[in-house]
Amino acid sequence: MEELLRCEKIQKLFVVKDFLLGIKKRKIRALNNISLVVNKGINLGIVGESGSGKTTLAKVLLLLVKPDTGLIFYKRTNITRLPDSQLRAFRNCVRIIFQNPYKSLNPRMTVERTLKEALSSDKSIKKDIEKLITQTGLPVDYKHKYPHQMSGGERQRIAIARALAGNPECIIADEPTGNLDATTEIQILKLLEDLKKNLGITFILISHNLKIVSSFCDRIVVMYRGNIVEEGSTQEILKIPLHPYTRLLWNPLLVENIDDSNHIDDRGCPFVNRCPERKNLCFHTSPELKEKEKGHHVSCFLYY
Numbered sequence: 001m002e003e004l005l006r007c008e009k010i011q012k013l014f015v016v017k018d019f020l021l022g023i024k025k026r027k028i029r030a031l032n033n034i035s036l037v038v039n040k041g042i043n044l045g046i047v048g049e050s051g052s053g054k055t056t057l058a059k060v061l062l063l064l065v066k067p068d069t070g071l072i073f074y075k076r077t078n079i080t081r082l083p084d085s086q087l088r089a090f091r092n093c094v095r096i097i098f099q100n101p102y103k104s105l106n107p108r109m110t111v112e113r114t115l116k117e118a119l120s121s122d123k124s125i126k127k128d129i130e131k132l133i134t135q136t137g138l139p140v141d142y143k144h145k146y147p148h149q150m151s152g153g154e155r156q157r158i159a160i161a162r163a164l165a166g167n168p169e170c171i172i173a174d175e176p177t178g179n180l181d182a183t184t185e186i187q188i189l190k191l192l193e194d195l196k197k198n199l200g201i202t203f204i205l206i207s208h209n210l211k212i213v214s215s216f217c218d219r220i221v222v223m224y225r226g227n228i229v230e231e232g233s234t235q236e237i238l239k240i241p242l243h244p245y246t247r248l249l250w251n252p253l254l255v256e257n258i259d260d261s262n263h264i265d266d267r268g269c270p271f272v273n274r275c276p277e278r279k280n281l282c283f284h285t286s287p288e289l290k291e292k293e294k295g296h297h298v299s300c301f302l303y304y
Protein backbone atom coordinates (compact mmCIF):
# COMPACT_ATOMS: atom_id res chain seq x y z
CA MET A 1 0.00 0.00 0.00
CA GLU A 2 1.40 3.42 -0.96
CA GLU A 3 1.59 5.84 1.94
CA LEU A 4 0.53 9.39 1.04
CA LEU A 5 0.34 11.29 4.31
CA ARG A 6 1.30 10.49 7.86
CA CYS A 7 1.33 12.49 11.03
CA GLU A 8 2.98 11.41 14.26
CA LYS A 9 2.26 12.59 17.80
CA ILE A 10 0.89 15.99 16.83
CA GLN A 11 0.21 18.49 19.61
CA LYS A 12 -1.38 21.86 19.04
CA LEU A 13 -2.29 24.35 21.74
CA PHE A 14 -4.02 27.67 21.20
CA VAL A 15 -3.80 30.43 23.76
CA VAL A 16 -6.90 32.63 23.84
CA LYS A 17 -7.86 35.63 25.91
CA ASP A 18 -10.79 34.89 28.15
CA PHE A 19 -12.68 38.15 28.60
CA LEU A 20 -15.19 36.57 30.99
CA LEU A 21 -12.28 35.77 33.31
CA GLY A 22 -10.88 39.30 33.03
CA ILE A 23 -8.59 38.87 29.99
CA LYS A 24 -6.95 35.89 31.62
CA LYS A 25 -5.24 33.68 29.06
CA ARG A 26 -6.76 30.26 28.54
CA LYS A 27 -5.08 27.34 26.80
CA ILE A 28 -7.04 25.14 24.41
CA ARG A 29 -5.62 21.79 23.47
CA ALA A 30 -6.89 21.55 19.88
CA LEU A 31 -4.86 18.42 19.08
CA ASN A 32 -3.47 15.96 21.59
CA ASN A 33 -0.99 13.32 20.49
CA ILE A 34 -2.58 12.71 17.08
CA SER A 35 -1.07 10.04 14.82
CA LEU A 36 -2.65 8.76 11.62
CA VAL A 37 -1.80 7.41 8.18
CA VAL A 38 -3.50 8.05 4.84
CA ASN A 39 -2.79 5.44 2.18
CA LYS A 40 -3.41 5.96 -1.52
CA GLY A 41 -6.91 4.92 -2.54
CA ILE A 42 -8.11 4.46 1.04
CA ASN A 43 -10.53 7.27 1.80
CA LEU A 44 -10.37 8.44 5.38
CA GLY A 45 -13.24 10.02 7.31
CA ILE A 46 -12.63 12.28 10.30
CA VAL A 47 -15.70 12.62 12.45
CA GLY A 48 -16.43 14.47 15.69
CA GLU A 49 -18.64 17.22 17.03
CA SER A 50 -17.93 20.94 16.80
CA GLY A 51 -14.65 21.93 18.44
CA SER A 52 -13.18 18.43 18.40
CA GLY A 53 -10.18 19.62 16.34
CA LYS A 54 -11.09 18.38 12.83
CA THR A 55 -10.29 21.61 10.96
CA THR A 56 -7.13 22.19 12.99
CA LEU A 57 -5.99 18.68 12.06
CA ALA A 58 -6.71 19.36 8.36
CA LYS A 59 -4.69 22.59 8.49
CA VAL A 60 -1.84 20.91 10.36
CA LEU A 61 -1.73 18.07 7.80
CA LEU A 62 -1.24 20.72 5.11
CA LEU A 63 1.16 22.70 7.33
CA LEU A 64 -1.10 25.73 7.02
CA VAL A 65 -0.97 25.65 10.82
CA LYS A 66 2.36 24.53 12.28
CA PRO A 67 2.12 21.89 15.01
CA ASP A 68 3.76 22.64 18.37
CA THR A 69 5.33 19.19 18.35
CA GLY A 70 5.04 16.12 16.15
CA LEU A 71 5.93 15.27 12.58
CA ILE A 72 4.22 15.33 9.16
CA PHE A 73 5.39 13.03 6.37
CA TYR A 74 4.41 13.20 2.69
CA LYS A 75 5.25 9.98 0.83
CA ARG A 76 7.54 9.04 3.73
CA THR A 77 9.53 12.30 3.54
CA ASN A 78 9.51 14.45 6.66
CA ILE A 79 8.15 17.85 5.55
CA THR A 80 7.43 19.29 9.00
CA ARG A 81 10.19 21.89 9.01
CA LEU A 82 10.26 22.74 5.30
CA PRO A 83 9.78 26.46 4.58
CA ASP A 84 6.60 27.45 2.72
CA SER A 85 8.62 28.08 -0.46
CA GLN A 86 9.48 24.35 -0.61
CA LEU A 87 5.94 23.16 0.11
CA ARG A 88 4.45 24.28 -3.21
CA ALA A 89 4.63 20.91 -4.96
CA PHE A 90 3.21 19.20 -1.88
CA ARG A 91 0.31 21.67 -1.70
CA ASN A 92 -0.51 20.96 -5.37
CA CYS A 93 -0.68 17.24 -4.60
CA VAL A 94 -2.73 17.59 -1.42
CA ARG A 95 -5.48 20.23 -1.66
CA ILE A 96 -8.18 21.37 0.70
CA ILE A 97 -11.82 22.35 0.27
CA PHE A 98 -12.37 24.74 3.16
CA GLN A 99 -15.32 24.48 5.51
CA ASN A 100 -17.16 27.58 4.31
CA PRO A 101 -16.91 28.29 0.56
CA TYR A 102 -18.49 31.72 1.00
CA LYS A 103 -15.60 32.77 3.21
CA SER A 104 -12.88 30.91 1.32
CA LEU A 105 -13.74 32.32 -2.13
CA ASN A 106 -12.61 35.90 -2.65
CA PRO A 107 -15.82 37.96 -3.14
CA ARG A 108 -13.99 40.34 -5.50
CA MET A 109 -12.77 37.62 -7.85
CA THR A 110 -14.64 36.01 -10.71
CA VAL A 111 -14.58 32.23 -10.93
CA GLU A 112 -12.13 32.57 -13.82
CA ARG A 113 -9.65 34.56 -11.75
CA THR A 114 -10.01 32.27 -8.73
CA LEU A 115 -9.21 29.23 -10.87
CA LYS A 116 -6.42 31.01 -12.74
CA GLU A 117 -4.69 31.71 -9.43
CA ALA A 118 -5.13 28.09 -8.35
CA LEU A 119 -3.57 26.73 -11.55
CA SER A 120 0.20 27.08 -11.83
CA SER A 121 0.51 30.52 -13.37
CA ASP A 122 2.78 29.50 -16.26
CA LYS A 123 0.09 27.29 -17.83
CA SER A 124 -3.13 28.93 -16.77
CA ILE A 125 -5.00 28.75 -20.00
CA LYS A 126 -8.64 29.10 -20.89
CA LYS A 127 -9.07 25.39 -21.66
CA ASP A 128 -7.88 24.32 -18.18
CA ILE A 129 -10.25 26.73 -16.47
CA GLU A 130 -13.21 25.57 -18.55
CA LYS A 131 -12.33 21.91 -17.91
CA LEU A 132 -12.25 22.52 -14.14
CA ILE A 133 -15.66 24.17 -14.25
CA THR A 134 -17.31 21.44 -16.33
CA GLN A 135 -15.71 18.71 -14.20
CA THR A 136 -17.81 19.99 -11.33
CA GLY A 137 -21.02 19.98 -13.39
CA LEU A 138 -21.37 23.72 -14.05
CA PRO A 139 -21.63 25.45 -17.45
CA VAL A 140 -18.46 27.20 -18.64
CA ASP A 141 -20.09 30.65 -18.61
CA TYR A 142 -19.95 30.46 -14.79
CA LYS A 143 -16.38 31.67 -15.17
CA HIS A 144 -17.72 35.23 -15.33
CA LYS A 145 -19.61 34.97 -12.03
CA TYR A 146 -18.70 36.33 -8.61
CA PRO A 147 -19.37 34.30 -5.43
CA HIS A 148 -22.46 36.35 -4.49
CA GLN A 149 -24.02 35.51 -7.87
CA MET A 150 -24.05 31.79 -7.10
CA SER A 151 -26.02 29.50 -4.79
CA GLY A 152 -24.34 27.72 -1.87
CA GLY A 153 -24.09 24.48 -3.86
CA GLU A 154 -22.61 26.27 -6.89
CA ARG A 155 -20.03 28.04 -4.72
CA GLN A 156 -19.09 24.68 -3.25
CA ARG A 157 -18.63 23.30 -6.80
CA ILE A 158 -16.23 26.17 -7.56
CA ALA A 159 -14.36 25.46 -4.31
CA ILE A 160 -14.08 21.84 -5.52
CA ALA A 161 -12.91 23.02 -8.98
CA ARG A 162 -10.22 25.10 -7.27
CA ALA A 163 -9.10 22.06 -5.29
CA LEU A 164 -8.86 20.07 -8.54
CA ALA A 165 -6.41 22.55 -10.08
CA GLY A 166 -2.92 21.06 -10.01
CA ASN A 167 -4.21 17.47 -10.42
CA PRO A 168 -4.13 16.54 -6.73
CA GLU A 169 -3.63 13.00 -5.50
CA CYS A 170 -5.44 13.78 -2.29
CA ILE A 171 -8.18 16.24 -1.31
CA ILE A 172 -9.12 17.15 2.24
CA ALA A 173 -12.82 18.10 2.18
CA ASP A 174 -13.72 19.92 5.39
CA GLU A 175 -17.49 19.68 5.98
CA PRO A 176 -18.12 19.98 2.21
CA THR A 177 -21.89 19.91 2.68
CA GLY A 178 -21.94 22.02 5.85
CA ASN A 179 -24.53 24.70 5.10
CA LEU A 180 -26.39 23.00 2.27
CA ASP A 181 -29.95 21.72 2.09
CA ALA A 182 -30.53 17.96 1.91
CA THR A 183 -30.93 17.79 -1.90
CA THR A 184 -27.80 19.85 -2.62
CA GLU A 185 -25.90 17.81 -0.03
CA ILE A 186 -26.69 14.61 -1.97
CA GLN A 187 -25.60 16.24 -5.26
CA ILE A 188 -22.27 17.43 -3.83
CA LEU A 189 -21.55 14.02 -2.27
CA LYS A 190 -22.34 12.40 -5.63
CA LEU A 191 -19.89 14.77 -7.34
CA LEU A 192 -17.15 13.88 -4.84
CA GLU A 193 -17.93 10.18 -5.32
CA ASP A 194 -17.53 10.59 -9.11
CA LEU A 195 -14.21 12.43 -8.69
CA LYS A 196 -13.00 9.71 -6.36
CA LYS A 197 -13.81 7.01 -8.93
CA ASN A 198 -12.97 8.79 -12.19
CA LEU A 199 -9.83 10.68 -11.15
CA GLY A 200 -8.55 8.23 -8.51
CA ILE A 201 -8.30 10.99 -5.91
CA THR A 202 -7.87 9.88 -2.29
CA PHE A 203 -10.19 11.85 -0.01
CA ILE A 204 -9.99 12.84 3.61
CA LEU A 205 -13.59 13.72 4.40
CA ILE A 206 -14.32 15.72 7.53
CA SER A 207 -17.81 15.84 8.97
CA HIS A 208 -19.73 15.81 12.23
CA ASN A 209 -22.09 13.31 10.59
CA LEU A 210 -21.03 9.68 10.99
CA LYS A 211 -23.57 8.55 8.38
CA ILE A 212 -22.06 10.76 5.63
CA VAL A 213 -18.53 9.71 6.51
CA SER A 214 -19.39 6.03 6.64
CA SER A 215 -21.08 6.04 3.24
CA PHE A 216 -18.05 7.70 1.61
CA CYS A 217 -14.96 6.42 3.42
CA ASP A 218 -13.04 3.18 3.86
CA ARG A 219 -11.62 4.09 7.26
CA ILE A 220 -12.86 6.36 10.04
CA VAL A 221 -11.13 8.35 12.75
CA VAL A 222 -13.38 9.52 15.61
CA MET A 223 -12.21 12.66 17.43
CA TYR A 224 -13.28 14.04 20.77
CA ARG A 225 -11.82 17.20 22.33
CA GLY A 226 -8.61 17.05 20.30
CA ASN A 227 -8.07 13.32 20.82
CA ILE A 228 -8.54 10.32 18.54
CA VAL A 229 -10.81 8.08 20.58
CA GLU A 230 -11.42 5.38 17.96
CA GLU A 231 -9.99 4.48 14.56
CA GLY A 232 -10.75 1.58 12.27
CA SER A 233 -12.29 0.34 9.05
CA THR A 234 -15.75 1.72 8.29
CA GLN A 235 -17.15 -1.80 8.39
CA GLU A 236 -15.82 -2.41 11.92
CA ILE A 237 -16.93 0.97 13.21
CA LEU A 238 -20.44 0.41 11.84
CA LYS A 239 -20.66 -3.17 13.06
CA ILE A 240 -18.99 -2.84 16.45
CA PRO A 241 -18.54 0.79 17.52
CA LEU A 242 -16.35 0.41 20.62
CA HIS A 243 -15.97 3.83 22.20
CA PRO A 244 -19.01 5.13 24.12
CA TYR A 245 -18.69 8.42 22.19
CA THR A 246 -18.81 6.63 18.81
CA ARG A 247 -21.97 4.84 19.95
CA LEU A 248 -23.43 8.20 20.94
CA LEU A 249 -22.63 9.62 17.49
CA TRP A 250 -24.86 6.96 15.97
CA ASN A 251 -27.68 8.29 18.07
CA PRO A 252 -27.42 12.09 17.82
CA LEU A 253 -30.61 12.53 19.84
CA LEU A 254 -28.74 11.18 22.85
CA VAL A 255 -25.88 13.68 22.50
CA GLU A 256 -26.26 16.00 25.47
CA ASN A 257 -25.47 19.63 25.01
CA ILE A 258 -22.75 19.93 27.62
CA ASP A 259 -20.03 22.56 27.56
CA ASP A 260 -17.10 20.19 27.49
CA SER A 261 -14.63 22.36 25.59
CA ASN A 262 -10.98 21.52 25.07
CA HIS A 263 -9.78 23.20 28.27
CA ILE A 264 -6.49 21.84 29.57
CA ASP A 265 -6.94 19.10 32.10
CA ASP A 266 -4.59 16.22 31.59
CA ARG A 267 -6.15 14.05 34.24
CA GLY A 268 -8.66 11.46 33.23
CA CYS A 269 -10.49 10.45 30.09
CA PRO A 270 -11.51 13.44 27.91
CA PHE A 271 -15.03 11.96 27.65
CA VAL A 272 -15.50 11.32 31.37
CA ASN A 273 -18.06 14.11 31.97
CA ARG A 274 -20.47 12.64 29.47
CA CYS A 275 -19.72 8.94 29.55
CA PRO A 276 -22.57 6.69 30.69
CA GLU A 277 -20.07 3.89 31.39
CA ARG A 278 -17.37 5.76 33.33
CA LYS A 279 -15.67 4.20 36.34
CA ASN A 280 -13.57 5.76 39.10
CA LEU A 281 -10.35 5.13 37.20
CA CYS A 282 -11.61 7.25 34.28
CA PHE A 283 -11.54 10.46 36.41
CA HIS A 284 -7.83 10.48 37.08
CA THR A 285 -6.12 8.34 34.41
CA SER A 286 -6.05 8.98 30.65
CA PRO A 287 -6.70 5.95 28.46
CA GLU A 288 -4.26 5.37 25.59
CA LEU A 289 -5.26 4.54 22.02
CA LYS A 290 -4.69 0.79 21.77
CA GLU A 291 -5.38 -1.87 19.17
CA LYS A 292 -8.39 -3.94 20.19
CA GLU A 293 -8.73 -5.95 16.98
CA LYS A 294 -6.38 -5.88 13.99
CA GLY A 295 -6.54 -2.33 12.59
CA HIS A 296 -9.23 -1.23 15.07
CA HIS A 297 -7.97 1.11 17.81
CA VAL A 298 -9.83 2.52 20.78
CA SER A 299 -8.96 4.69 23.73
CA CYS A 300 -11.16 3.44 26.57
CA PHE A 301 -10.68 1.48 29.80
CA LEU A 302 -13.64 -0.75 28.95
CA TYR A 303 -11.27 -2.68 26.67
CA TYR A 304 -8.09 -3.04 28.72
Ligand SMILES: Nc1ncnc2c1ncn2[C@@H]1O[C@H](COP(=O)(O)OP(=O)(O)OP(=O)(O)O)[C@@H](O)[C@H]1O
Pocket residue numbers: 014015016028029030048049050051052053054055056057099208261262
Ligand atom coordinates in the same frame (compact mmCIF):
# COMPACT_ATOMS: atom_id res chain seq x y z
N1 LIG B 1 -6.85 30.06 15.50
C1 LIG B 1 -7.36 29.64 16.65
N2 LIG B 1 -7.14 30.33 17.79
C2 LIG B 1 -7.63 29.90 18.97
N3 LIG B 1 -8.36 28.77 19.13
C3 LIG B 1 -8.62 28.06 18.02
C4 LIG B 1 -8.14 28.45 16.73
N4 LIG B 1 -8.55 27.53 15.82
C5 LIG B 1 -9.26 26.60 16.51
N5 LIG B 1 -9.30 26.93 17.82
C6 LIG B 1 -9.95 26.14 18.90
O1 LIG B 1 -9.48 24.81 18.78
C7 LIG B 1 -10.55 23.88 19.00
C8 LIG B 1 -10.72 23.01 17.78
O2 LIG B 1 -11.23 23.82 16.72
P1 LIG B 1 -11.52 23.25 15.27
O3 LIG B 1 -11.95 24.38 14.42
O4 LIG B 1 -10.37 22.47 14.81
O5 LIG B 1 -12.74 22.27 15.54
P2 LIG B 1 -13.71 21.53 14.51
O6 LIG B 1 -13.78 20.10 14.96
O7 LIG B 1 -13.26 21.78 13.13
O8 LIG B 1 -15.11 22.23 14.81
P3 LIG B 1 -16.33 22.53 13.77
O9 LIG B 1 -17.06 21.22 13.59
O10 LIG B 1 -17.17 23.54 14.50
O11 LIG B 1 -15.77 23.05 12.50
C9 LIG B 1 -11.78 24.71 19.34
O12 LIG B 1 -11.89 24.80 20.74
C10 LIG B 1 -11.46 26.06 18.72
O13 LIG B 1 -12.11 27.10 19.43
Ligand code: SF4
Pocket residue numbers: 243244245269270271272275276277278279282287299300301302
Ligand atom coordinates in the same frame (compact mmCIF):
# COMPACT_ATOMS: atom_id res chain seq x y z
S1 SF4 C 1 -12.26 5.52 29.53
FE1 SF4 C 1 -13.97 5.58 30.96
S2 SF4 C 1 -14.92 7.62 30.73
FE2 SF4 C 1 -13.57 7.25 28.98
S3 SF4 C 1 -14.93 6.46 27.44
FE3 SF4 C 1 -14.03 4.68 28.46
S4 SF4 C 1 -15.46 4.16 30.11
FE4 SF4 C 1 -15.99 6.21 29.39
Ligand SMILES: [Mg+2]
Pocket residue numbers: 054055056099174
Ligand atom coordinates in the same frame (compact mmCIF):
# COMPACT_ATOMS: atom_id res chain seq x y z
MG1 LIG D 1 -14.16 22.65 11.50
